[in-house]
């Protein structure tokens with residue numbers, strides 16, 4: 001089976017000379033469809049860099065990134081942009097919802113941008129919102145929604161269409177712990193539907209929802225563990241205590 005995401009010896013260098021930062025160093029990672037992988041590590045260890053390179057928002061300095069078996073560096077700029085719109089869903093901490101659009105319009109927007117007719121896009125958006133328990137909120141604007149609801153709208157937007165890969169950076173960052181757990185349950189369920197998920201988190205408790213936890217230190221993947229080792233052993237692995 002072709003992995004949904006594969007990083008091969010990916011290195012990312014920012015700057016040069018005295019200001020050079022090696023944000024990622026020869027990182028290898030394979031994520032299959034249906035799998036949710038958590039990325040943990042200290043601040044500055046390269047977690048967000050890994051996510052943005054996996055999502056083709058930045059290019060690796062060297063190494064290869066394959067999404068659903070296709071090497072991103074071999075694609076034209078247009079094809080890469082289409083891949084970003086169609087195949088990859090992004091959930092970032094600030095949600096990035098457009099304030100002037102309702103929940104349903106926010107979810108439908110990427111589909112419409114991709115050429116889906118407005119009526120069909122709205123139908124798909126409403127179904128995604130329904131699956132996330134948000135039917136009653138479909139006509140509300142972002143500032144009329146709670147933080148947890150906004151996050152669920154962002155996830156609905158990230159999974160509509162024919163997504164292969166879901167990338168989430170601290171997806172529960174601004175949420176209280178009960179809502180954070182609900183969001184994790186949702187990400188878990190979404191991935192079980194066949195999408196490959198990669199999420200960055202600082203929270204070992206939340207990472208224990210993942211199938212696998214990858215630890216980064218100074219840009220290198222230093223360890224991978226399989227829950228249900230449990231949050232405590234994750235902490236031990238992370239801190240080396």
Ligand SMILES: Nc1ncnc2c1ncn2[C@@H]1O[C@H](COP(=O)(O)OP(=O)(O)OP(=O)(O)O)[C@@H](O)[C@H]1O
Pocket residue numbers: 014015021022023041042043044045046047048049050
């Ligand atoms: N655009 C950039 N230009 C220069 N350096 C950068 C850039 N983006 C990231 N870096 C550097 O690369 C390293 C890795 O950053 P990254 O944001 O990936 O870490 P992180 O593990 O996500 O950190 P945090 O947990 O604090 O968000 C850091 O030293 C950071 O300062």
